[in-house]
Amino acid sequence: MKVSFCVGIDIAKDKFDVCIKERKSDGRSVVKGSRSFSNAEGGFEELGVWIEKRTREVSTLLFVMEATGVYYENLAYWLEEHGFNVSVELANKVKHYARSLSVKTKTDKVDASVLASMGLERELALWHPMSVVYRELRDVSRLKLAYKRNLNALKSQLSAMESAHDKYDMVLSLQKEQIAFYEDALEKLDVELKEIARRDPELYERINKVCTIKGLQFNTVVAVICETNGFRLFHSIKQVVSYSGLDVKFNESGKRKGRTTISKKGNARIREVLYMPALSAIQHNKPIAQLHKRICEKNPTARKKGVTAGMRKLLVLIYTLWKKNEEYIENYVVAGTVQTSGNEEN
Secondary structure, rough: OOOOEEEEEEEOEEEEEEEEEEEOOOOEEEEEEEEEEEEEEEHHHHHHHHHHHOOHHHHEEEEEEEEEOOHHHHHHHHHHHHHOOEEEEOOHHHHHHHHHOOOHHHHHHHHHHHHHHHHHHHHHOOOOOOOHHHHHHHHHHHHHHHHHHHHHHHHHHHHHHHHHHOOOHHHHHHHHHHHHHHHHHHHHHHHHHHHHHHOHHHHHHHHHOOHHHHHHOOOEEEEHHHHHHOOOOOOOHHHHHHHHHOOOOOOOOOOOOOOOOOOOOOOOOHHHHHHHHHHHHHHHOOHHHHHHHHHHHOOOOOOOOHHHHHHHHOOOOOOOHHOOOOOOOOOEOOOOOEEEOOOOOO
């Protein structure tokens, strides 16, 4: 689409900062205004009135924001429902663009200005709302993850209590009741996930194709797919790995070589749901087991790197099979070599 006006939005939990820019006929971009609004229905209405006074055609107007957490969602849905063009970009993509402008100051106002410039200079894909099925699957999956954390914490507490001297029976009884509640709720959530997915036969079939990867279960695949909205914003393995915080962060300067770690700047839920499947894949998935062995041999004092590589490999496989709509073949051969994806050995 042809963009004459772009509204950059830096959004937080309680408010969002806006900068609107116009592209002139000579190619220059000029700021038409900037302001903060509350991140609520009233703020959205005020934004609509404010924008209307500063633009001519809605068809050439684009709103750009980052995909950070869930705080952008209400505004994005409101804008889309009111007929505006919206682009939601990955945080790392925006970060790299800001670097190209040599922007050193980081404030909410400056970030909004950077997003407005990005919308005028780059051809950005339009955002479309997550389907009802995806949204319901994501909500159930996130609740299941939270309950699982609580259950593990309660079991650890109960174990410690039972080992303590002179336990109070009522406290132990309540703790066991809580554990029973979470175990029952998790079973119900497992059933609900499959029932929701079955409403969309095509989606259900694609999820089951990805589940052919040894070490992965239905719930893990659903969590990854919903946290990435079916990988709609992603066009490369590198983007997916970075979004999940599984990209490698080097720490070197001159002759000094510091500790190399993963960035952890990304979706923590994806990392959380991939950890246990990676441990399973290391035992039962031959290519991932071999990858884990190679990395542990190179890093005998940092064996967690092997598990992290397994997590990254699983994510790459999920992305690849989802995009291709294919089942997993353990020893898939291309041109005489076993196919591998990504840079897992970093």
